[in-house]
Amino acid sequence: xxxxxxxxxxxxxxxxxxxxxxxxxxxxxxxxxxxxxxxxxxxxxxxxxxxxxxxxxxxxxxxxxxxxxxxxxxxxxxxxxxxxxxxxxxxxxxxxxxxxxxxxxxxxxxxxxxxxxxxxxxxxxxxxxxxxxxxxxxxxxxxxxxxxx
Amino acid sequence: xxxxxxxxxxxxxxxxxxxxxxxxxxxxxxxxxxxxxxxxxxxxxxxxxxxxxxxxxxxxxxxxxxxxxxxxxxxxxxxxxxxxxxxxxxxxxxxxxxxxxxxxxxxxxxxxxxxxxxxxxxxxxxxxxxxxxxxxxxxxxxxxxxxxx
DNA sequence: CACAATATTATTGCGCACAATAATTCAAAT
DNA sequence: ATTTGAATTATTGTGCGCAATAATATTGTG
Numbered sequence: 159x160x161x162x163x164x165x166x167x168x169x170x171x172x173x174x175x176x177x178x179x180x181x182x183x184x185x186x187x188x189x190x191x192x193x194x195x196x197x198x199x200x201x202x203x204x205x206x207x208x209x210x211x212x213x214x215x216x217x218x219x220x221x222x223x224x225x226x227x228x229x230x231x232x233x234x235x236x237x238x239x240x241x242x243x244x245x246x247x248x249x250x251x252x253x254x255x256x257x258x259x260x261x262x263x264x265x266x267x268x269x270x271x272x273x274x275x276x277x278x279x280x281x282x283x284x285x286x287x288x289x290x291x292x293x294x295x296x297x298x299x300x301x302x303x304x305x306x307x
Numbered sequence: 308x309x310x311x312x313x314x315x316x317x318x319x320x321x322x323x324x325x326x327x328x329x330x331x332x333x334x335x336x337x338x339x340x341x342x343x344x345x346x347x348x349x350x351x352x353x354x355x356x357x358x359x360x361x362x363x364x365x366x367x368x369x370x371x372x373x374x375x376x377x378x379x380x381x382x383x384x385x386x387x388x389x390x391x392x393x394x395x396x397x398x399x400x401x402x403x404x405x406x407x408x409x410x411x412x413x414x415x416x417x418x419x420x421x422x423x424x425x426x427x428x429x430x431x432x433x434x435x436x437x438x439x440x441x442x443x444x445x446x447x448x449x450x451x452x453x454x455x456x
Numbered sequence: 457c458a459c460a461a462t463a464t465t466a467t468t469g470c471g472c473a474c475a476a477t478a479a480t481t482c483a484a485a486t
Numbered sequence: 487a488t489t490t491g492a493a494t495t496a497t498t499g500t501g502c503g504c505a506a507t508a509a510t511a512t513t514g515t516g
Contacts, residue, residue, distance in 0.1 A: 166418060168425040171357050171373070175432065175439060176335050178446035180350070181375045183332035185453045186325045188474075202502060205326060212319050219464065224320070226330045229465055231503050238501085255464040255511045269315060276317040283324065284452040285445065290324060293445045296438055297327035303433040304334045337504075351472060368494065378495055380473050387471085404481045404494040 182283070189282045193275050197268060202227070203239060204272070210245065211269050215260040244268065331432070338431045342424050346417060351376070352388060353421070359394065360418050364409035393417065 171177055187201045194204050202225075209224045210216075216224075222232050236259060239245045244265035248258050283290065320326055336350045343353050351374075358373045359365075365373075371381050385408060388394045393414035397407050432439065 165422055166360065169357050169418065169421050170361050171354070174357070174425075175443045175446070176332075176339070176428070177354060177357075178443070178450045179328070179335060180332050180354070182446055182450050182453070183325075183329045184375060184473075185450070186328060190325070191475085200501065201329070205320070205329070208318050208320050208323070208326075211315065217464085226333060227502090228504065230467080230505075231501095233466055235502075253464085253512070257465060269318065272318050273314055276323075279325070283449050285449055289445055289448070292441065293449075294324045294327070296434065296442045296445070297324070297331055299438070300432050300434055300442075301327045301331050301334070304331070333503075340505085349471065366494085376472090377474065379475075379497080380471095382496055384472075402482070402494085406495065 186282060190275075190279065193278050197271055197275070198242060202231075203235060203244075204275070206232075206235065206239070207244065207265065207268065207272070210259065210261050210265070211272070215258055218257045218259055221259055239265075335431060339424075339428065342427050346420055346424070347391060351380075352384060352393075353424070355381075355384065355388070356393065356414065356417065356421070359408065359410050359414070360421070364407055367406045367408055370408055388414075 167173060190201045190204065194201060197204070199207065205225050206221065206227075209221055213224070218229065218232055218236065222228055227235075236245065236247060236257075240247050243262050246260050246262055248260070250256055250258055283293070285293065316322060339350045339353070343350060346353070348356065354374050355370065355376075358370055362373070367378065367381055367385065371377055376384075385394065385396060385406075389396050392411050395409050395411055397409070399405055399407055432442070434442065
């Protein structure tokens with residue numbers, strides 16, 4: 159066994175795939191903070207709002223599956239969004255276990271401010287156009303397979 | 308403007324690059340939980356230990372730059388690792404501001420268990436070999452550019 | 457109907473994440 | 487030598503993240 163190849167090579171940071179994934183994700187979320195501050199949203203809240211803007215009213219469970227968050231994270235987050243009057247939380251009569259999450263008028267109209275966020279985040283990941291496309295394809299594919307499990 | 312292309316398209320979840328990045332990273336960290344439990348480490352602690360196994364003793368600041376964590380996260384995390392007797396935290400005489408982080412014997416030898424983690428995480432991202440390589444290249448490149456700023 | 461099993465959300469507990477700020481130590485400049 | 491400024495780590499406060507568990511409502515089965 160040579161110097162340049164030991165049994166510990168597999169735990170070098172440079173040889174990890176998951177570490178740059180983890181670190182990039184954190185950096186990106188951090189970069190969103192400023193522009194989202196103007197909307198009064200955290201990154202996670204922004205993701206939840208995007209799901210609601212696109213799909214409309216749904217249960218907490220459906221929402222959680224869409225954005226990859228469980229009830230332990232989502233329940234308090236939704237209460238905060240309700241307090242900010244972005245969403246409403248209501249129990250349907252037919253099934254009082256479920257919690258329907260719907261947008262308030264204010265929440266719905268925040269959409270018009272939110273469309274300014276993606277343009278301002280252009281270049282937040284400093285890669286060429288082709289590389290960004292390729293990266294998105296790979297991440298979408300990986301994520302989809304995780305959802306299928 | 309047609310139905311299929313509105314000004315709100317840019318805030319559809321499907322059109323985000325950062326969302327699958329964020330979601331994938333979370334899923335991956337979650338998958339590490341089980342195997343790391345046997346080492347008594349969280350994912351973030353594991354990353355910190357990898358940096359120390361590879362580079363040896365360094366200051367908190369250097370460590371933080373390597374793993375992309377600031378003092379607000381790192382300080383309490385290092386105290387927990389010290390309590391578990393994985394690391395030592397000492398102030399050098401020449402500069403009492405700095406905090407040197409070094410491995411204990413126990414921390415050093417945990418390395419031998421840790422080498423089993425990457426193999427057990429093979430397939431944690433369900434992509435072909437070539438796709439994994441490409442993904443790593445793109446993420447490394449993106450992360451490197453973020454570090455350069 | 458009774459009651460067991462399931463579905464759905466809420467709570468708890470611990471740790472990460474980071475901005476903002478404070479506290480301490482060191483270095484530089486007059 | 488004193489003071490100013492920079493470097494370094496620690497603390498505080500808020501929110502995310504998730505496993506484990508609890509609480510409640512519904513559904514299915516005898």
